[in-house]
Structures are given as structure tokens and as C-alpha cells.
Amino acid sequence: MLLKFVKSREFFLFMFIVVFSLAITVVNPNFLTVENFADLLKSFTVLGIFSLGVLIVLLSGGFDLSFTAIAQVAQYVVVYFFVEYEVDNVFFAIIATMVIGALLGLVNGVIIYYYHITAIIVTIATNSIYIGFLYVITEGELLYDIPESFSFLSDTKIFPMVNASGAEVGICVGTAFWFLLCILVHLFIKHTVLGRSIVAIGGNQLSASRVGFNICRTTLFIYTFVGAMAGFASLIQCAVFQSVVPNSMVGHEMEVIAAVVLGGASVTGGRGTVLGTFLGVLLFAVLSNGLTLMKISPFFYQIFTGIVILLSVSVNALQDLHRKHSQVRVQVKED
């Protein structure tokens, strides 16, 4: 049991994060402060919530490249109308972004399930369509007038502490939501029939349908869920940046997928955990922050994203190969 854990991806990531954090701290002692860490987590909360949606799709053996576009649309629509009609309620906004996201995600699910088109193709297409509509209708106009209540997500701290210079520091509500969602998604995957059906479909869809899993309902749920997570993430994003920029998230899909794959999720489906995904995101956060603190060009971050995808996928493939290779096929008689 212990050995299994020590050999796991989660353990490896955890150790890597610890070692890397220590290394950065040696160069720049500002790294290991509550303030820096809370800020870091805040700026990676959006990616973290996206990653939960992506984890669910990857687990099911599906794929999604449209979630950033969904997030942009949900964000723009909600901020625009909330300002227009002077509704200043963050909880309505959370529900509204999630509902819009869920509906756009459902469209993906319907196309993928009923027309049997590969998920990656469908979501590349809907990504373009959603974002295209957004640009056409808004003419790319930015929104700076964000309802005040939204800052509850980014500025309110849950266990506020006061630092040396008298400022309040601590984990913000948005980040707390991310942690809460991690726990909920974990419980959902492990202990509900729907959650298990997602993992089972990712393992072998034909077997799943033969055992009697409802493939249709599960597929629709998966893409709806990614959409809802994207919607929620988008609201936190605009609260953090205090602006709505129609192309601020789109184009960052790969970063999210890289973090999830780094966390041990398999792109061929059936394997992945919330803890791994969380650590994957955390490692991304620590690395990007470390690069900044060590004054290394942020462009390296992009190169790093690509390398992470390649490495993680290769490691997964190598593990499969190793498993296949070490299987005893014939009990060879030795001399």
C-alpha cells in the first residue's frame, strides 16, 4: 500500500513541488510567504477550476477544447446584462455563468453523442463558433465596469491574517471555492454511480454499455459539467482582473490540459485523480511564479507547457509499455 503510494504520480509531483519551492526560496526568500502563496493560488484558481472539468472529460475518454470559449461567452453575457440591468449580486452571477456554460457544453455533448463525431473535432469547431459569435456581436469591446459584489470572490479572505505592514492576507473566497469543488468532485468520482460510470466508460465504452450504463446520459452530463465549471471559472477570472476581455482566456486550453495530464490523467481515458490534477495545477503555479521571482522570461512558461504535455504523455505511454513488457506470457523453463 505504502509502496504503491510512493510510486504514484501524486507522490512524485508532491516531492517535486516541495523541492522546487525550497530551491526558489533559497534564491528569493519572498517565495515562501503566506502572502505570495495566497496570491499565487488566487491567480491559478481559474486554471484549477477549469482543470476539474477537463479531468472529468479526460476520465471519460473524451476531449474538450471549447471550454475557454464557453467561459468567455458566459462571462461576457453575465457581466454585460448584470451591468445593464444593475443587478449586483454575485450569487446570481455564479448561477447565471454556470447555467450559460452548462448549456453551451450540453450543445457539445449532444453533437458528440448523437452524431458520433470525435469530441476533439466537435469542440475545436464549437470553440471557433462560440468565440466568433462573441467577437461579432461585441465587436471585441472590453468591459471595465464590473459589478462591485463580484470582488467578494477575489478580495474577501476566508481566514484573514494581518502581515507585518498591516495588510490583510489569506486565501480568497474564489480559491476556497476551488478547494471545495476539488473535494466535491473527488467524492463524486469515487462514490456516485454517475462518477463511476464516467471512469468505466473511459476504461471501455463497449463494456460499459453491455453492463447497462447509460452512455447517452453520461456523455451529456460530462460536457455539461465542463461547461458549468468553465462558466464558474470565468466569473472568478473577471473578479480577479476587474475587466472582461473577450480573448483573455481563449488560447489557454493547452495549459489546462497540460496540468491535468501532468497530474496523471490519461488522454486515452479511464485514469486520473483529483489529487493528481490539483498537484499538477500547483506545480504549474509554483513553476510560473518561480520563473518570475528568479527573473526568467515568462515566455519560457509556454515552452514549459509544451514540454510538460510531451513528457507526461510519454511517461504514461512508457508505463503502459513497461506493463505490457513485464507481463509473463510464457512460463519459460530456465536451465
Added chain:
Amino acid sequence: MLLKASQITKRYGGVTALDHVDFDMEKGEIHGLAGVNGCGKSTLMKIIAGAEHQTSGKIYIDDEEKPPYSPAQAMKYGIGIIYQDLSLFPNLSVFENIYLSRVLASGSKTVRSAQYRAGVEEIIKELGIELDLDATLDELPIAKQQLVAIIRALFNKTRLIILDEPTTALTTQEIEHLFGILKTLKAKGVSFVFITHKLTELKEVCDRVTVFKDGHLIGTYKNDETLTIGAIEKAMLGKELTYKHYDSNSNPDKVLLEVSHLSKKNNFKDISLTLHEGEVLGIAGQLGSGRTELAKALFGAEPADSGTIKVDGKEVDCSSIHSSVESGFAYVPEDRLALGLVLAQSIRRNATICSLKRLSGLFGVLNLKLYKELALRLLDELKVKYGLVSQPISSLSGGNQQKVVIAKWLAINPRILILDSPTVGIDVGAKSGIYDTVHEKAKEGMGFVFISDELPELLSNCDRIAVMSHGRITAVCNTSDLTEEKLQQIIAQ
């Protein structure tokens, strides 16, 4: 009576897969089902398991007529089917694989697995086997995975378990073990339908044997002393299979293939053998003796770790399929459906798939005229029976499909053709057609490595027979010195 299927007919479009067949099951019975590929065995079983619905005919369960039902309903009736692919989840634990369908059937929204543990452990204890419930399924060998599928069925309170070709991927010991378990369960009142191509297996475990041919019921026979393997074979094939004697074409002065000290960890060890021009070298041995693994190593599909391979005296590279084919090897795999054919593609495309490079000119543009001619010539040479060359290969009978697999390799004139169990499950005409082709090509100097479980087939076709056991070659004999009994003895040693 547990189950009775009466006058079942099933049509797929124009194809009649089953034509007014009857079938029944008693409680605590092992009922064998035999017939060449495509005769409708799986179709009837899918109907009984609720995965397909009959075009006409009636099904009675416990003497009560049931309208066509779903797989979930079949499970409630106590009927379960274990397909050849087992339909398990490689990424889940053994335990979860077993209880998951039960959770689904209970209609619960959450999974509380602890309640199932005792029940599953009890079944495992009753069967007297060892099984790590917490292992991930894909860490287990196939035989163990199969037991997981059976335990899953038992855990769902299945009274009738249908096993569709369960023994194809098992070694001899594993098969014996499986039979032991079937007999244990039978004594407890569980019934089995057992589909296999190996007639000795039918004789060994079945109470009754039913034979199908071309979607028709030939008969249901009680398995007693009067039922011989020959009789089952005759019922399956419509006529008795006779083995011709072929003259040897082997040229003992010309060594075509020389394998020395070939080894691969967990597969085979220290294999040395020679093959002469025009020779047919048989490889006998139990399943799991390393025969298929050796074939795959020669073909470069799963290359060996060490040792040398020489063709025409020159050492060749067999580290990939591409280089093996360049060196003159070709391979007809055991599992032609999964590995040998592109099922959705046309007969013509399947037949010419290996020759495309040769058929294309400048910039790789395919010469359509040559392409069409070659396809016709190949199909004609092997006497493949087909409707239109543009029809999908899946429309052919098993025997004709196999001929196409062989044709596609013959088209590139390999030096050495490796045949892995080439006649399993095919009809008698196709069998002798394949034997004839082998000897025609041997006359032209092609060498053959012929792997088979059918000893009479090896004895009739091969010049020499090598016997493998536990990953090693234990004997090489001239066929003229052998009888079936003697060969049997050497294999069993």
C-alpha cells in the same frame, strides 16, 4: 426446463443468420455449441442474452414464454453472457469490476462497496481460487480476468452463463482449471453454454453438444461414448475431413532460414531452428508454450531480445514488421479478425493492402488498372468465393476471409510465410484449399512455418515438426517417423 428457444430465426438485412433453430438448457448442465465461423452460434447466444432480438421464434424461461427482452432484463432472469473480449474494465479494480453491475441493477445513486465484499469473497472461496480483489484488472493475466468475468456473473446470481469461445486465449493448464471451476459450479446447479472450436474440449466437459451449420440446427447430441469427435466434425462440416498426403518439396541442400539462440524474456528462450527451401516446418505445442510469441518475433511485431536470424545465409534485421517484411517474412496471425483484416474495407482493398507500394507509380499514385487486375488474380488463385470485390470483407465466410489474408501476403512473394493456426473455425473446403495453396507455393521454393493445434493437419502438411514447451524447442522430428499418438506423447512430456 431452464430455457427453451423455439424456432428462432434471425435476419440481418438479406442475410439469414439463424433459420428456425431450436435450443434448450437444463438446470446444472454444460451444453456445448459447435460449428464453423459464421454459422450463427454467437447470434443465438446474443438473442438469449437479450443483446439482439429474434426476427421470429419464441423463448421460454422456466417454461414461461417471454417477449424479447433487454440485457438488463436477461440479468434479472439470471442469464449472463461472457463475450470473448470479456467486457470488463481494465482501469478498475478487480473488486469493482465484480460489483459494479450489481450497483447499477440496484438503482442506487451512490456506491457503497463495503457491503459487497463478504459476498464476493465467499464466491472466491467456494471456487477455491486466489484473487487479489484490490489489484487493477489489467495487472492480471487473461485467464484470471476471465475468472473475474465468471465471478461477476455469479455475483449477479446468474443461473445460465454463456461462454463465447472462452478458451482461445488460455493455456492448457488454464483450460483445465477453468473446466474444474465449471464442473464445481455445475454441481451447484449453474448451467453453462460453452462455445469452442476445439472438439476435444466439448468431449471433455459437456453434457450435450449442439451443432449448427449455415444458420441451421444439425442436431443436439448427448455426450456419451457413442459421440465421437469425428461425428461432431462431420456434423459441423457436412462431410468428413480427409487429409491428403503431399509429396515433400523440401530442398535439403538449401537452407532458407536459420534461427540461432533466439530469446525473449517471458516469451521464449534459446530457440534454434532451420527451414529449407520449399519446406513446411510444423510447430506443435500447447497453448502458452511460446509458439505464437516466436512467430511474432520473426515477423518483427514483438522482436526478440537476443539471438540471430539468417535468411539465405545472410543475417537479417527483424526488429520491426517493416524490416522483417523486407527480409522476406510474412505472417498470418491467429486472430485474423482483429489482426489480419480491415473488416469494414472491401475484399479488393484487403487483398491488395500489402502490395500498394508495388502498384503505385510516380509520387505514390496508385495504378488502378494494375490494382484491379492483381486483386482478381489473387482471389482467383486462392479460389475465394465472393459476390463483388467491392463488398466489405465481413460479408465473406470465415474460410474465405482467411484465404484473403493469405492472398494479401502471397501477393508480395515472401520467402517465408508463417501461418499461425490458419484453419481454426473454417469450413472443410476452405481448409483443403489452404493446404493446396501451401504446397503449390512450397513447390516454388517458399518456406512455411505452420503452427497448429490440429495434429492430423500438421502430420499431413509438414515435412518436419518442432515441438515447443515452456518457451523452448524440446524436439524436432521428421514427420515420416511420427504417428499422431507419438506426437501427442512428445507434446505432453
